[in-house]
């Protein structure tokens with residue numbers, strides 16, 4: 001345990017951020033106390049975490065049981081507390097509740113803003129030099145932190161939020177007087193929760209993970225259409241007839257199919273088919289007329305093969321049932 005040293009005020013011009021403070025004083029960020037201001041349902045609060053940590057606003061919001069939590073702007077802080085932003089600290093901080101992260105409360109001989117322009121305090125110790133309104137867990141966990149469940153270390157990876165769950169508790173049921181009678185005949189507030197799954201963001205997340213430089217690669221389960229039928233030349237009546245009959249046959253069998261009958265060059269249609277991401281492309285061209293086959297192209301693997309005209313719908317059906325797409 002580090003012995004508590006004497007509190008001292010030091011001149012720290014232009015050291016408004018933790019990074020600059022670390023450079024200027026030559027102390028690690030973990031020795032600094034970072035003070036942030038938030039508006040919780042419009043009420044100003046101060047939150048103190050270690051300089052190498054970030055505030056977890058969800059934990060904070062849960063603790064405060066507030067509906068709205070936002071970072072307070074500098075003007076509000078200046079106006080309400082008359083403090084120079086960048087030099088605020090918990091020592092002598094008045095007129096605002098202090099929410100202190102438990103880890104920050106353990107910092108011995110720390111560095112904090114002196115609540116005075118261009119000055120910081122060194123050898124700041126919780127208990128001796130300042131107190132808190134609430135001590136709790138208000139920080140974001142990071143890679144390397146100990147796991148709360150085992151002896152391991154946490155790793156960090158990028159994730160995608162596709163849904164959310166909230167524990168609302170009795171906040172709304174109290175406001176709306178929504179009650180039930182419990183087994184003892186007593187009236188109680190309903191404990192509420194809610195969840196949401198984002199349909200649009202699910203699609204976006206899917207595309208983020210299923211694409212290449214040419215465009216989207218829809219998984220079959222989400223593809224708006226499974227098959228696109230592309231005639232190479234619209235000017236060729238025979239190609240158009242065959243393409244349309246394949247389209248019609250697939251349609252009759254309940255396959256989700258699109259017929260690209262736009263009067264565009266084949267290259268444009270192929271590019272668009274890849275961009276849009278149809279899992280299966282069926283191409284009707286010269287070969288079809290000469291050999292009685294169409295080319296089937298699978299978007300995901302880029303695999304291409306020829307199929308006899310009378311085998312097309314059978315092949316498409318078996319592809320749709322395989323897990324190749």
Ligand SMILES: [Zn+2]
Nearest residue numbers: 147149150152
């Ligand atoms: Zn663990």
